[in-house]
Amino acid sequence: MLDLAMRTAFTDDHNAFRDTVRKVFDKELIPNLDKFEDEGIVSRDFWRACGDAGLLCPTVPEQYGGLGLDFGYNAVVGEELSYAGSSAGITLQSDIVADYIVAYGSEEQKAKYLPKMISGEIITAIAMTEPGAGSDLQGVRTTARKDGNHYVISGSKTYITNGQNADLIIVVAKTDPDKGAKGTSLILVDAGTEGFARGRNLDKIGQNSADTSELFFNDVRVPMTNCLGEENKGFIYLMSQLPQERLGIAIGAQAGAQRAFDEAVKFTKDRKAFGKTVFDFQNTRFTLAGIKTELQVGWAHIDWALKRLLAGELTAAEASAAKLWHTEMQGRVVDAALQLHGGAGYMNEYPIARLWRDARVQRIYGGTSEIMKEVVARTI
Numbered sequence: 001m002l003d004l005a006m007r008t009a010f011t012d013d014h015n016a017f018r019d020t021v022r023k024v025f026d027k028e029l030i031p032n033l034d035k036f037e038d039e040g041i042v043s044r045d046f047w048r049a050c051g052d053a054g055l056l057c058p059t060v061p062e063q064y065g066g067l068g069l070d071f072g073y074n075a076v077v078g079e080e081l082s083y084a085g086s087s088a089g090i091t092l093q094s095d096i097v098a099d100y101i102v103a104y105g106s107e108e109q110k111a112k113y114l115p116k117m118i119s120g121e122i123i124t125a126i127a128m129t130e131p132g133a134g135s136d137l138q139g140v141r142t143t144a145r146k147d148g149n150h151y152v153i154s155g156s157k158t159y160i161t162n163g164q165n166a167d168l169i170i171v172v173a174k175t176d177p178d179k180g181a182k183g184t185s186l187i188l189v190d191a192g193t194e195g196f197a198r199g200r201n202l203d204k205i206g207q208n209s210a211d212t213s214e215l216f217f218n219d220v221r222v223p224m225t226n227c228l229g230e231e232n233k234g235f236i237y238l239m240s241q242l243p244q245e246r247l248g249i250a251i252g253a254q255a256g257a258q259r260a261f262d263e264a265v266k267f268t269k270d271r272k273a274f275g276k277t278v279f280d281f282q283n284t285r286f287t288l289a290g291i292k293t294e295l296q297v298g299w300a301h302i303d304w305a306l307k308r309l310l311a312g313e314l315t316a317a318e319a320s321a322a323k324l325w326h327t328e329m330q331g332r333v334v335d336a337a338l339q340l341h342g343g344a345g346y347m348n349e350y351p352i353a354r355l356w357r358d359a360r361v362q363r364i365y366g367g368t369s370e371i372m373k374e375v376v377a378r379t380i
């Protein structure tokens, strides 16, 4: 269990909420972890259970059926989810998609989607990446051509989290292709719209319970009222939301690293070799001491960054630095923790195997480590 004794970002209310999250995950998530991994998708029942317990989209204002809480509550869910060793895409809905709709959506869009996102009745995705454009988002080639009072969307997206489950997708498309980034818009597409098709659930090396897909838009007609916020402002919106997304990934990375450490401590204190426990070797104790030190520094930094985000002060470069450091640290920690398990670490029956596999992509999605360095370097 995550130790809260030294945490500074959370109030008693956050802590009470955390108790609820733990209870829901103990009942609805942990017993199903392997099933979700085997099936390559998280069940809708789990989404509904999270919705029923108030775990989804906690920041949505009360007038749209939400709890009107701060991002600290999202952080609690993200930490507990990662510590549980799950890659379920609920944080994408709560931390990213809901915020876009709250920040930029029309009253009609908010009333239509937010209550169902909160209840877990609908599942959402955000589709930026394309086969030819990932880090270089300005190179998006999906277009939304105007036809009367409709857009006609053509193009394809890939690596989209919640792609199989999604009922609603925020699609990044060019409404004015000649203007590059300044011609980019965010358009809401209901999955039932004609011309929309999903590719297969992609076969990944980790995060197997997070369904990840290609999405195809073959002349998908949607009313122009489906534009999220103002036309051609999409790139600005993406840039302003990325810090929260990146801090969310950093938070998950920190909690995942903590779980890997806890697993390594438990395993090495139990495992015997050369007449003593593996924990008794100086190499093990020094390795664990090094990790414990990184975790202590890491939690202090997470709380600092979270408090700055809550105060509206966290900069894009600070969020990128947080994603860079915590995900790289997670990579080092899961690898060292697996090594301390010996052969057992390579067996899927031990949690460390999944923690190790799932960690790898953290340095890639939401902006690669190299792109994070670019963002930080621009401020030097």
Ligand SMILES: Cc1cc2nc3c(=O)[nH]c(=O)nc-3n(C[C@H](O)[C@H](O)[C@H](O)COP(=O)(O)OP(=O)(O)OC[C@H]3O[C@@H](n4cnc5c(N)ncnc54)[C@H](O)[C@@H]3O)c2cc1C
Binding pocket: 125, 126, 127, 128, 129, 132, 133, 134, 135, 136, 158, 159, 160, 161, 162, 204, 207, 212, 361, 364, 365, 366, 367, 368, 369, 370, 371, 374
């Ligand atoms: C499991 C998973 C889930 C994902 N979920 C989503 C999602 O829900 N929605 C979504 O839109 N996308 C999603 N993505 C896509 C993800 O955000 C991109 O894969 C990521 O941004 C990298 O883009 P790319 O794959 O095109 O790599 P590329 O941009 O082709 O990068 C290849 C390599 O070149 C490096 N590179 C690129 N540009 C530079 C540069 N300027 N300087 C130095 N090095 C550079 C990169 O760091 C990397 O090492 C997901 C990806 C994965 C794997």
